[in-house]
Amino acid sequence: xxxxxxxxxxxxxxxxxxxxxxxxxxxxxxxxxxxxxxxxxxxxxxxxxxxxxxxxxxxxxxxxxxxxxxxxxxxxxxxxxxxxxxxxxxxxxxxxxxxxxxxxxxxxxxxxxxx
Amino acid sequence: xxxxxxxxxxxxxxxxxxxxxxxxxxxxxxxxxxxxxxxxxxxxxxxxxxxxxxxxxxxxxxxxxxxxxxxxxxxxxxxxxxxxxxxxxxxxxxxxxxxxxxxxxxxxxx
Numbered sequence: 001x002x003x004x005x006x007x008x009x010x011x012x013x014x015x016x017x018x019x020x021x022x023x024x025x026x027x028x029x030x031x032x033x034x035x036x037x038x039x040x041x042x043x044x045x046x047x048x049x050x051x052x053x054x055x056x057x058x059x060x061x062x063x064x065x066x067x068x069x070x071x072x073x074x075x076x077x078x079x080x081x082x083x084x085x086x087x088x089x090x091x092x093x094x095x096x097x098x099x100x101x102x103x104x105x106x107x108x109x110x111x112x113x114x115x
Numbered sequence: 116x117x118x119x120x121x122x123x124x125x126x127x128x129x130x131x132x133x134x135x136x137x138x139x140x141x142x143x144x145x146x147x148x149x150x151x152x153x154x155x156x157x158x159x160x161x162x163x164x165x166x167x168x169x170x171x172x173x174x175x176x177x178x179x180x181x182x183x184x185x186x187x188x189x190x191x192x193x194x195x196x197x198x199x200x201x202x203x204x205x206x207x208x209x210x211x212x213x214x215x216x217x218x219x220x221x222x223x224x225x
Contacts, residue, residue, distance in 0.1 A: 106157035
């Protein structure tokens with residue numbers, strides 16, 4: 001079975017540009033999570049969806065960040081405009097309710113570098 | 116708010132046992148998780164505790180004391196491949212997302 005799929009795996013962009021990160025959760029999973037990982041702050045939850053509906057976006061750092069989940073098999077995280085401090089690894093994870101949603105399965109991550 | 120503390124780095128010897136501690140202060144509690152993360156890779160789920168006590172899974176065990184806000188991950192018969200970061204995470208009340216500690220970088224020496 002395919003795991004969580006993220007694209008691109010690496011992204012290098014210039015400050016001010018728009019960045020779109022993509023995620024395909026595991027088929028049948030109904031919860032999707034976006035995390036960001038940096039050395040300074042560790043792994044932080046940005047937003048999560050349940051049945052395609054955003055439930056908690058309190059971790060989204062600012063209005064420059066937005067996330068959508070138009071259907072059960074696709075989600076995007078957009079940064080516009082990007083800034084150097086947004087450089088991090090962005091992980092998408094999915095899980096399945098009610099069997100054991102605590103087992104979140106992580107994608108390989110997108111390493112974003114903003115210059 | 117949420118606060119999770121764990122040691123930054125630990126070193127252990129191949130074949131030995133190591134215990135990685137985690138303390139937490141959270142608003143609400145729905146479970147504590149341990150994840151393993153090798154360098155450059157995604158975190159992978161190791162264990163989950165919601166009740167006090169010890170959960171054993173092969174070479175790995177995890178313990179929880181809710182009254183003390185304390186957990187530990189015990190790794191036995193250490194192998195070189197166990198060199199990784201170990202992340203303690205808590206699911207707080209009323210939320211499905213996880214709050215992670217900054218991780219403990221475990222170095223295994225021959």
